Amino acid sequence: MNSLPWLSLVATVALYAGAKRLYTKRPRIYFSPLLTVPALLASLLLTTHISYDTYHSGTQWLNLMLQPATIAFAVPLYKYRHLLKKHAVEIIPSVFFGSVIAMVSSAWIAEGLNIDKQLVGSLIPRSVTTPIAMDISRLTGGVPAVTAVVVILTGILGSLLGPLVIRYLKIDSEIARGVLLGTSSHAVGTVRAFQFSPTTGTVACVSMILAALITISTVQLLLPVMI
């Protein structure tokens, strides 16, 4: 039984490596590693009756690496700082607008669908990066762990929908594309933005950080219109 956590880790890394190679060869949205690997692993856990706790005990250090990896975003931010400064007047208001829409639309659509208050509260912060979203979830009466799952779902769907919206609305500036991806779907959207171009990715990265800061500082002001 003791080998199960190790096996979970090896399986996760191996499946990820395989999925990434497949995605590089055939870049179809349904081959996205963040879609295929968790789906495979989740069905594996369910069919073999291995608990998530067992799986998590082996893979928690991957989770821990999320923080240094997020901090690594400071490198592109630093390299493109002049570009960001030059476009601050476009980026800041757009991210602000997008972040307010994010909170209010999640709350209103969820309420329109008669979802209970706790789940509405868990959905409101879904567009920002996980640690901040979980903090905000407490303020909006949600369940932080549920928020974490919805945040990932938002990232996955956002990186699939983003390019479609960009094409449909003919958004051709790198700045606007970056704002769109970073504001709507945090780090996962930012990874997608780097596939467009380094500039798009960097703008997405700064948008993701701004969105997190704007959301955490305005959520309480917006609570009366949301809940």
Add this chain to the structure above:
Amino acid sequence: MNRIGKSAVQIAILCGLAFLSNFLVAQFSLPLPGSVVGIALLFGLLQLGVLRLEWIESGANLLLAELLLFFIPSAVGVVQYRSLLFSHGIAILIVVVAGSVVIMAGSGLLATQLAWTRRKS
């Protein structure tokens, strides 16, 4: 030092920064998560010239290239919420899809509009 060793040392520096950021957040009860403090800290150190870009860049690029791997364990966490997904899955999907499209259109179009107004003036 070979390339793998170099990247490993650089990743270790980034881990050290993460540790330091969490310590600062706890020590001064900052209302921000460690990752945001860490980005500000690393940016500041690069700006001040304490850290040089080439001391950190290949490790940072490696972590960023594999960022999705680090999200997988949390995504697998969905198995804990099977009943929620069965009862509310469709509704959650509608909120996420419809909401995301509105956010994308709003922020993307505003940024395009602002850039256009600015070029004109």
